[in-house]
Amino acid sequence: MLKVLEHPLITHKLTQMRKVETKTKDFRENLDEIGGLMAYEITRNLPVKEVTIETPIQEMKTYELEKDIILVPILRAGLGMVDGISNLIPTVKVAHVGLYRDEETLQPHVYFEKYPPNIDDAVVMIVDPMLATGGSASAAIDMVKKQGAKDIRLVCLVGAPEGVKVIEELHPDVDIYLAALDEKLNEKGYIVPGLGDAGDRIFGTK
Numbered sequence: 783m784l785k786v787l788e789h790p791l792i793t794h795k796l797t798q799m800r801k802v803e804t805k806t807k808d809f810r811e812n813l814d815e816i817g818g819l820m821a822y823e824i825t826r827n828l829p830v831k832e833v834t835i836e837t838p839i840q841e842m843k844t845y846e847l848e849k850d851i852i853l854v855p856i857l858r859a860g861l862g863m864v865d866g867i868s869n870l871i872p873t874v875k876v877a878h879v880g881l882y883r884d885e886e887t888l889q890p891h892v893y894f895e896k897y898p899p900n901i902d903d904a905v906v907m908i909v910d911p912m913l914a915t916g917g918s919a920s921a922a923i924d925m926v927k928k929q930g931a932k933d934i935r936l937v938c939l940v941g942a943p944e945g946v947k948v949i950e951e952l953h954p955d956v957d958i959y960l961a962a963l964d965e966k967l968n969e970k971g972y973i974v975p976g977l978g979d980a981g982d983r984i985f986g987t988k
């Protein structure tokens with residue numbers, strides 16, 4: 783399932799990020815804020831369990847989140863989405879997946895992976911700002927599935943139809959959440975109109 787999270791605040795903040803003149807600090811702040819807003823929408827249907835607690839006044843039955851939430855940023859740009867989401871959900875655990883693309887075969891290769899132990903019973907959110915060809919996202923989904931993950935959500939800011947199609951075909955069980963679905967990929971693999979290289983803009987490396 784593809785869900786484009788349409789909300790005036792998300793659209794406004796994404797517009798600031800897209801502008802070529804937006805500098806690293808503002809780019810990061812807007813990404814943090816969109817991450818939080820997206821997390822609020824994505825977690826709407828999370829399972830809760832009944833608990834009995836004591837308020838300063840009396841005992842009551844209420845609810846808490848039933849499952850752990852594990853964030854899986856795809857290095858490096860995915861790191862830019864961790865703070866915004868974990869500010870909203872401070873109990874998240876953060877796994878890491880490092881992938882690079884072989885220049886010749888264009889296939890993603892793993893150079894780092896680290897997960898918390900209970901990934902099979904957690905809600906797993908793979909985060910990467912740009913869903914371009916879908917190669918890295920699909921490889922990251924394969925990796926968490928190998929670890930036993932079952933409830934997997936892919937959370938990106940901007941997607942291209944090409945990348946969405948790849949994930950829908952290879953991983954029909956994974957829900958995809960975007961802030962915007964753009965037009966296409968260009969010949970260099972950038973999303974059009976997109977926002978440029980998300981990693982460079984987050985880390986100021988350009």
Ligand code: URA
Nearest residue numbers: 914972973978979980
């Ligand atoms: N990765 C990016 O950072 N930007 C794109 O447009 C595509 C992939």
